[in-house]
Amino acid sequence: MSTGGWAGKIIRVNLTSGKISSEDTSKYQDFIGGMGIGYKVLFDEVPAGTKPYDEANKIVVGTGPLCGSGVPMSSRTNITSLYPGNDKNLVTDSHMGGNFAAFLKYAGWDAIIIEGASSKPVWLRIEDDKVTLEDASSLWGTGIYNTTAVIGSTMGKESCVAAIGQAGENLVNLAVIMNGSSHSAGGHGAVFGSKKLKAIGVKGTGSVKIGKDKKELMDLDAYVMKEIVGANNQHVVPSTPQPWSEFVYENSRWTAREGLTWGASEGNIDTGIAAPGDVNKVGYRTMKAIKDLGPVAAKYTVRMGGCQSCPIRCHAQMNIPQLEQYGVSPYAANTCMGWFSPAGVMFKGTKDQKEEGDGNMITRALGSQLADDYGVWCNYGSIGRDFQYAYESGILKNVLPEEEYNSIPWNLLEAGDPAFLKEFYRRVTFKEGEFSHLGDGTYHIAKRWNFGADYWDTKKYSMWSPLGFPKHHASDESYQVGAIINCMFNRDAQSHSHQNFISSGLPVDILKKIAEKLWGSADAIDPPANYTPMNQYKAKFAKYGVIRNCLHDSLTLCNWMWPLTASPLKEREYMGDTSLESKYFSVVTGIDTTEEELDLMGERVFTLHRALTVKEMGTTDMRGQHDLMVNWVFDIDPDKKPFTEGTIKMDRDDMQLALTMFYKEMGWDEKTGAPTRATLEKLNMKDVADELAKLGLLPA
Amino acid sequence: MSKEKVNDEILQENLEFTAKYIRENSYNGKFIKYDDFFTEPISLKEEEKEIFFEKLFSNEEYSDISELKGKESRYFYSKKEMTENYAKLLYRIEEKDILNMVADRIRTDSKRYPKTTNSNVFLNEPYNLKKDELAELYKQLSNLDDYKDIKESVASNGVVCVYSDKFLSQTYADALTELQEVTRVESQ
């Protein structure tokens, strides 16, 4: 094991026996950390056919060597387990930012492998080397906020708590684990619940060792802060014209400008001109409250907050006094879908209360507080769309018993009154009646309530896969590249590597120049809504997207920022630096590693994911049974042909070619999309190849 | 020290101060106008102006200082601290050439990105138009031959964008509007 980066130890907790042991991380070094450790544990230790809530299922809460080291945007927790949201129950990951990951490293641990199931509610207490299971009976039945407060006051303010709410306890498939204002989208809260594990509290007094000279780390940080880093999602162009920028792109999250303030802060702090190079202003660049909650939110913003080690601060911290009328705190903090999902539930719109846009803001803030306290996830916004479809198609009226249907205050929904959200989230969390099955996840609810083909085949409902997960930066934004990436994972693709680059705010000619340098041809990138047939450069770009995503979740780095493909600087021709992960890895771990070598490690992690998927599905036929897309992808815009200006309509044959080219890039079997023995062995996974061979799951 | 030498040094100091002052203002998105040279803090004397401007524009050290001539004023900025695109925009604002200011942005977006432009961007900094002014302006644009290329495109959620049909067809503009105002807003 190297001298830097990794803490060197992993906690293994068996909740059935109560045994807690320590293992050496070096066993997993080839898989880096976080996601890589999670996949290896699940491949080696969880038999195919295991169900998510079975005692035999395991859940791995992991960090990586860069986490806690001072590398920017590196406090990510990766959680790996089986997914309850569909009937395949394949391996998935959920991720949280916050402080938890860094604190776990400070306590001297790289990951926690949780196995078995407790007979009574417990929480796991980690204080440096001292790891104990504590009684959680008094916490069981309470929300995440209370649990966090109680454990936090027991362990002290230097601690961090990751907890589930009542949704996790009640085995709601769409349940999360949460620390601070960071929740793990991904449905693993109920796996905690099935094991009667209420929370993990962690406090560490150690630090992460740096393998090489610390000055090298500081120099890299200074370089990133001055020349490379942008705003949230690595947007490198401002949203309003700024003196320093030759471009402007209104969708950008680089919102800082004179007159835009954190209106509820002491002194009404102005985000001002936060030009590249001004390192002390990086934290003002992303005034995301106005993106997530609308322009009215500026005056309710206390400040922008975020995860440990992150200069970007994408979590809006709000003080909205109007929330108190709904019995919740006026203080709310969240980011992205945490704010967006409740607005999706209120699909009839929201009514303003005192000023333009406040109804929308209050709705989002109230919904986010309810969902976060109960610990409910939204399947990337699908819970609202599922609800909308069921309501508008009349299905809900048919499937709900009359008494139950009449007990729901539809008048609140119709009137745009956010109080409806209290009913909605409570029913889902406590599994009240038939309505609560919305929390089972799209796949289950569509089957249970017999959703029609129009649900799956209309873009409005955003479904991507027949396995019940929605599109997430898919073909409608990045054509074959987005489509491939969306087919690869076992839930909505959590990869932003490709999209952050495409949406960086730079015009297409500059994106193309960067693409040429990185993937061999400008043809790796298409102009928006004017895409061309598949080519090998797109396959390379897609591979970059997937592999960097896996690297980030293993190292661990925030993929909402990394990789830093573009830069805000004209003098760099807007070129970011894709070698940064490997440079940081080399400095922090002390192991000299090139960009290509680190990418190969990412390839190993993702190929293991694929092998695990093959093993769990019991088939090598990934093309035919896994890498699937619903029909709207190909049938949208009936009057238009694929590859013509102004359509996102994909071509079925071209997409099959796209998959073939991607499989080839990955060294997988081009017919089935399953990993071959040669590739597994090249990636040092002979044991995985042997296991698949034993199961008859290696392609011919 | 001779009087000329003293004068030279003072001139040099003034030039340095002025260049720094222009750069700071450029960083903050502001021009220095010709009249500003003769008031605090530059306080240039009428009799010194010839030699001062000659030196300002001939000295390599100040090669970033650039000038735009308007109808009634001259505008100075630093190319190091303010991009030419922004300077052009500021020039339009200063010269109250609002129609071209709006048309420039729309045409550049359509041609270069390509994208349509949310019709409300002109309500924000640094355009700062009022809602009724903007509505009036769009009306004017549609009635003037020079701006006949500026057209509207509406997203499925009702958001209105504008584009130039010199660079985008209506079909393409509509797809771009949908991408920007619906798809990318939904995808967090």
Ligand code: SF4
């Ligand atoms: S960009 Fe946002 S989610 Fe990512 S590390 Fe920073 S604060 Fe956390």
